[in-house]
Amino acid sequence: MNLTDRxxxxxxxxxxxxxxxxxxxxxxxxxxxxxxFFKKGATVRYPEVKRDIAGTYRGQxxxxxxxxxxxxxxxxGLCAVACPxxxxxxxxxxxxxxxxxxxxxxxxxxxxxxxxxxxIFCGLCEEACPKEAIFLTDRIVPVSGNxxxxxxGKDKLVEDINHPIDLSYRQTKAVAxxxxxxxxxxxxxxxxxxxxxxxxxx
Amino acid sequence: xxxxxxxxxxxxxPDGTTILQAAxxxxxxxxxxxxxxxxxxxxxxxxxxxYCRTCIVKVEQGSEKDPRPMPKPxxxxxxxxxxGMVVRNNTSADLLExxxxxxxxxxxxxxxxxxxxxxxxxxxxxxxxxENGKEAxxxxxxxREFEPIDIGDKIKLHMNRCIxxxxxxxxxxxxxxxxxxxxxxxxxxxxxxxxxxKAIDNDFSGNVIDVCPVGALTDKTFRFKSxxxxxxxxDAHRDCKHEKxxxxxxxxxxxxxxxxxxxxxxxxxxxEEFICNECRFDKKYVADWVIDGPSKVSHNSVISQNxxxxxxxxxxxxxxxxxxLLKHKKATLGQGSLDPNNI
Numbered sequence: 073m074n075l076t077d078r079x080x081x082x083x084x085x086x087x088x089x090x091x092x093x094x095x096x097x098x099x100x101x102x103x104x105x106x107x108x109f110f111k112k113g114a115t116v117r118y119p120e121v122k123r124d125i126a127g128t129y130r131g132q133x134x135x136x137x138x139x140x141x142x143x144x145x146x147x148x149g150l151c152a153v154a155c156p157x158x159x160x161x162x163x164x165x166x167x168x169x170x171x172x173x174x175x176x177x178x179x180x181x182x183x184x185x186x187x188x189x190x191x192i193f194c195g196l197c198e199e200a201c202p203k204e205a206i207f208l209t210d211r212i213v214p215v216s217g218n219x220x221x222x223x224x225g226k227d228k229l230v231e232d233i234n235h236p237i238d239l240s241y242r243q244t245k246a247v248a249x250x251x252x253x254x255x256x257x258x259x260x261x262x263x264x265x266x267x268x269x270x271x272x273x274x
Numbered sequence: 275x276x277x278x279x280x281x282x283x284x285x286x287x288p289d290g291t292t293i294l295q296a297a298x299x300x301x302x303x304x305x306x307x308x309x310x311x312x313x314x315x316x317x318x319x320x321x322x323x324x325y326c327r328t329c330i331v332k333v334e335q336g337s338e339k340d341p342r343p344m345p346k347p348x349x350x351x352x353x354x355x356x357x358g359m360v361v362r363n364n365t366s367a368d369l370l371e372x373x374x375x376x377x378x379x380x381x382x383x384x385x386x387x388x389x390x391x392x393x394x395x396x397x398x399x400x401x402x403x404x405e406n407g408k409e410a411x412x413x414x415x416x417x418r419e420f421e422p423i424d425i426g427d428k429i430k431l432h433m434n435r436c437i438x439x440x441x442x443x444x445x446x447x448x449x450x451x452x453x454x455x456x457x458x459x460x461x462x463x464x465x466x467x468x469x470x471x472k473a474i475d476n477d478f479s480g481n482v483i484d485v486c487p488v489g490a491l492t493d494k495t496f497r498f499k500s501x502x503x504x505x506x507x508x509d510a511h512r513d514c515k516h517e518k519x520x521x522x523x524x525x526x527x528x529x530x531x532x533x534x535x536x537x538x539x540x541x542x543x544x545x546e547e548f549i550c551n552e553c554r555f556d557k558k559y560v561a562d563w564v565i566d567g568p569s570k571v572s573h574n575s576v577i578s579q580n581x582x583x584x585x586x587x588x589x590x591x592x593x594x595x596x597x598x599l600l601k602h603k604k605a606t607l608g609q610g611s612l613d614p615n616n617i
Binding site: 147163165 | 387388389390394414416497498499500501503504576579
């Protein structure tokens with residue numbers, strides 16, 4: 073039975089005397105090895121040396137806060153439904169009174185996990201997000217010694233309130249312009265909304 | 275009997291049938307998809323319909339005896355058929371444009387907070403908006419705003435999202451005993467409300483959640499628990515003591531947890547049978563129920579996302595045909611023909 077027509081029959085023929093000495097074969101091999109001593113290496117010494125990557129590189133995700141420091145994510149689940157690798161899971165809860173500075177919307181994610189082993193960094197979650205909460209950044213996901221360490225929770229995903237991650241260079245001009253427009257409900261923070269209500273009551 | 279033609283399909287229906295009912299009959303009999311959408315009409319309740327205008331159709335010929343067309347689109351839920359009537363729904367471009375306009379008006383005061391709303395994924399207004407290409411808004415003015423109210427301890431009312439379809443009012447009137455719930459004020463100020471925020475306290479009051487086409491009335495026991503498309507719908511029943519309730523429900527499960535209980539809904543998004551509050555709110559364990567099997571979800575629905583259900587009947591059929599094929603091969607090619615290398 074032939075699976076392919078490319079098979080070759082192995083012939084075991086007797087070696088000649090020169091071949092039996094192995095010396096030409098060894099010298100040939102050594103020449104190739106020595107050549108590589110003088111060539112530039114193919115690798116870099118990460119993490120001391122880092123390769124240049126594109127500004128739009130899709131690496132580790134970040135859950136953004138708005139300009140008042142409130143979490144933008146409202147746990148709508150569109151990222152999880154868009155995710156082709158089914159890497160995202162979440163659980164939500166209702167925002168209580170007094171937590172308005174922590175969460176932008178009425179509902180927020182209590183648990184938000186991305187399994188970095190499943191994630192294929194396609195960026196569909198970023199595209200699906202209606203609240204501009206999740207973005208992929210140019211950071212590389214570090215390796216972990218165990219599987220649990222690769223499931224990133226909110227502690228690793230939500231950006232530090234004191235060190236926000238600048239993503240403006242990843243956005244088009246039109247988007248940056250749109251974000252300045254405070255008449256659009258999409259751009260209003262909770263404080264903006266309260267101010268509007270106050271104005272209306274005056 | 276009257277003969278009516280809707281989108282070039284003719285059907286004979288009894289006198290007094292509305293155009294919408296006739297269109298649904300055609301869909302049920304012939305598997306077509308010509309029934310106009312309805313936001314306020316509810317076949318299980320009396321005197322519903324006529325408020326939302328999404329079910330408008332174009333009548334090209336009034337009847338056999340009077341073949342003049344009707345001058346304006348008519349609401350199909352309130353217009354009865356005449357013998358020889360010719361109606362256009364999806365096949366008229368003018369009408370679809372008019373309906374898109376109606377949808378845009380319905381969305382004028384709607385807050386578009388679908389990422390937060392519990393109804394998202396099974397919301398008729400959401401479907402309607404997308405079907406008519408109105409997923410974005412052009413409205414730039416302040417929308418009406420209300421604070422969410424608790425109606426009793428089990429139902430949440432978000433008046434912002436209400437489109438004033440009156441279905442819940444009719445439910446309270448016809449399904450429950452004492453009605454404590456209605457529409458107050460008029461025009462742009464109209465809102466559904468209870469008398470002085472009085473709790474709805476009745477065995478069947480939970481049904482207002484099911485009849486609501488938008489997320490105005492939602493289940494507080496399910497509030498923000500999960501998005502509907504992360505839950506798995508399962509049909510189940512229990513021996514309900516209430517004389518008006520037969521205990522046939524749909525459970526929305528996540529793993530082994532019952533997150534929500536609703537009535538079973540048919541292809542028009544209407545409940546098959548109204549269920550009592552005990553079944554809906556108090557029986558949240560799998561042990562309370564006898565599971566009948568997974569519910570059928572349209573593959574167009576977002577709820578079917580990531581649910582890899584297989585049609586058992588189809589699978590059995592295909593398995594059978596496979597066995598037949600193998601038997602046939604064995605019979606024709608003789609013993610040894612089933613060697614995996616030869617197939």
